[in-house]
Amino acid sequence: MKSIAIIGAGITGVTTAYALAKRGFAVTLFEKHRYAAMETSFANGGQLSASNAEVWNHPSTILKGLKWMLRSDAPLLVNPRPSWHKLSWFAEFIAGIPNYRRNTIATAQLAVAAREHLFAWAEAEGVDFDLKQRGILHIYRDRKGFEHAGEVSKLLAAGGLPRRAVTPEEMRAIEPTLAGSYYGGYFTESDATGDIHKFTVGLAAAAERLGVRTLYGQDVQQLSSDGRSASVTACVDGLPQTHRFDGVVVCAGVLSRSFAAQLGDRVNVYPVKGYSITVNLPDAQSQDSAPTVSLLDDETKLVTSRLGLDRFRVAGTAEFNGYNKDIRADRIRPLIDWVQQCFPGVSTRSVVPWAGLRPMMPDMMPRVGRGHAANVFYNTGHGHLGWTLSAVTADMVAGVVQQAYVGTAPGVRVAASVLPQRV
Template identity: 40%
Template sequence: MKVAVLGSGIIGVSTAWWLRQAGHDVVVVDRSHGPAQETSFANGSQISVSYAEPWANPQAPLKLLKWMLRDDAPLLFRPQLDWRQWQWGLAFMRECLPGRLNRNIRAMVRMAEYSRSTLQQMRSALGIEYDHLERGILNFYTTHEEFDASQKSASVMRDFGVDRRIVSADEVISIEPALAPNRSRIVGGDYTAEDESGDVHLFTVALARKAEQAGVQFLYDTQVTRLLPEAGRIAGAELIDAEGAYRTLQADAFVAALGSHTPALVRPLGVPCMVYPTKGYSATFRVINPEQAPTVSLTDSAHKVVYSRLGDRLRMAGTAELAGYSRTLNTARCESMKQLAREYFPQALDFDDVSFWTGLRPSTPSNIPLIGRTRINNLYLNTGHGTLGWTMGVGSGRALADLVSGRQPEPEFPFLGG
C-alpha cells in the first residue's frame, strides 16, 4: 500500500519509518528544506514519562487568571479575535473538571511509556547518536507550597506505575551537584531515574536518513495546499513543489502529521481536529565550564522551565503562549530565561553565545494527542502532542503504522476510529 505522510517532524518521520518497516511504500511531504525544522527543532529535549500530566486540572483556571497580566508568565493566554482559540479554551475548561484528570493521565502515561521503550529499542538497533543521556529527570521546588502539591502529583503518577520519587533538598544536590550554589533556595524535589534526555532534531534528521536508505521518499520544499476527496475517500493531495508548480500526489492512505497546522488541512473536509498552537521558547547556551553545568535533566517547577545537557550545549526551554500562530520572539521572555539561567549556573555558560527559538506546540485541550483513523477511512491523524512530542513521538509513529496496517497497537490508548 502507498502511504503519504504529511509532515517531517519527529511524529511524521517516526510514522514513515514504522510504515516502511511494515512493508508499505511511503512518501513524506514537508514545506521545509529538511526534517525537524519547526516544532521538532529546538525543544526542551526531555523524554519525560514522569511528567506526562495534562495542563488541564482543577487548579489551572485560577492560575491562568493570575498569570494573564504577566509577560513572563509560565502559561500566557492572550485573547485573540479567533473563534478557534475560544473554542479550544472552552474545551480546555471542560477538561479541568476533576473527573477528567485521571483518565487523561492514564492515556498520556501509557503512550509515553510505550514510546520511551520504543526509542530505547530503536537506539540500540539503529545506532543513532543524538547527545542522549540516561540520567533521569529531577524536578526541584523553591516554595513549600509547590513542593507539598508535588507530593500529591507524584503519588498519582506512582499509582500509574511511574517511579517518581520524592527527595529532600539535600538529595536534590546529591543527584545534581551543579545546583549546590542554590541549595538555600531549594526546599525539595522529585526524581525519576528512568527518564532520559536528548536532541530531538539530531535524532529526527538521523532517522530520516535511515528511512530514506530504507526506501522512503522525501519531498521537501513542498507545500500541501489541500486534500482532494472523492467517493468518501481522499483521492490525492494537491501540492506546490519546490519549483512552484502544482501537482497531485496520489496514495492509498494519507497521514496528517502537520502539528498545529493540521486543522487547517482537514477542517474543509469536515474532520474535527481540536488542536491549537501553544508557543514555547528555548534558549541554547554554549557550556564553558562543564563541571558547573548540570548533566541530569532538570525541571524548575516555579518557573516551568527545563534544562537538558546536550554535549557541549545546555538547552533551556519552557513557557507557553496561547496567542495564535505567530512565532515572533517575545523579548521579555527571552531576557527572563537568560537571567534565570544566569542565576542558577552563573559560571557554567557563555551568556554572550545564546540562541533563542520559538516553536508552535500542537496542543489538544486534554493534552491527549489525536492518533488514528478519521471519519474518512483512508485519512489518519497523528498530531496534538503538545509539550510531549519528543516523549511520545516514536511510539505514536509505531502505533499509527499498526493502525494503517490493520493491526492492534500495543499501548492502552484512546485511538481515533477505535
C-alpha cells in the same frame, strides 16, 4: 504494496514514516522545508519525560493564567484578543478538567511505552542524538508545589512510572551544580534527554534506507479523499502538483487543524508557543558549571537538557498568541536570568534563542487513529510531549493503518483504548 502519504517531517511524521516502512508500506513523506525537523522539532527542551505526563486540565492552571495575564514574563501568557478558535479551545480545555486524572494516567502509560520503541529504533539505526539516561529532577521552592507533586506522583505510579521524593540534600547530591534554596524535589531515574533535531534527522535518513520517499520543499496546499484514494496537492517552486495514494496520515503539527477540515474532520489543535535557549559552553568553567542531570523547575515551568559537552538547553513557557512565531526578547530574558541564578558559573555570552508552536489538543491527549474517511489517519496534537510520546503513537497509528489494509497489527504495544476516540 499500499501507498501512504505522510504530511509533515517533524518528529511525529518521521517516526510514523519509519514505523509504516517497517511494516512494508510504500511511504511518501511531504515536508515544506528543505530538511526534516525544522519547526517545532528543531530546538525543544530535549526531555524524554514520562514524569511530565500531568495534563494541564486542572483548576490551578486557570487561576495561574488569570494571575499572570498582564505579566509579559509570565510562564503562561494568554493574548486577551479573542478569536473563535481560541475561545472554542479554552471551552473544551475547561470541559476536560473532570478527566484530569484519567488522562494523566493514560499519558504516563504512553510515555513509558514510548521509551522502548525510541531507544530500540535509535540503537538499530545507529542514530546519535546526545542521549543522556541520567533521570529528570523536578525541583520545588515551596511546600504547596511539592505536595501537589506528591499527588501527581500517585497518578504517574498508576500509569506505571515510579518516581521518588528527595530532600534538598539529596537534590544537591543528584545535581551538585544547582544553586539556590529549595523545599524538595522528585527524581525519576528512568527519564532521559536528547537532541530532538538530531534524532529526527537521523531517523529520517534511516527511513529513506527503508525505502521511504522524502519530498522536501513541498508546500502542501490541499488534501482530499474519496475513501478509496487520497490526493495530495503541493506547490514546488510555485507550481502545484497533485499526487495520489491509497491513504494519508496527517502529522502536520499546528497545521493539522486546517488539513483535517479539508478532509471532513475536526482536530481542534491550537498553536501554543514555547521558547528555548541553547547556551553554548565554550570554556571549561561553563562546562563544569552546567548540569548533567535534566531539571524541571515547576515554579517557572522551565526544563533543561545537557546536549553533549558544549551545549545546554533551557526551554519552557506557554504562550497563547495564535500562529505567531516571533521570538520576543521579553520572553527570552527570563530563561537567561534563570540560568544565571541557578548556574552562576555558566557563561551566557553565547545564547541562541528559538521559538516553536506546540500542537495542543484541548484535553492534552494526542489525536491518533482514523478520520471519517476510511483511508485518512491522524498522528498529531501531542502538545508539550511530542518528543516523549512520538515513538509509541507512531507505532500505534501504523498499527491502525495496517489493520485497515491487512487486518492484523503486530507491534502495537499500547491499547488504543487509552486514547479518547475522536472524529
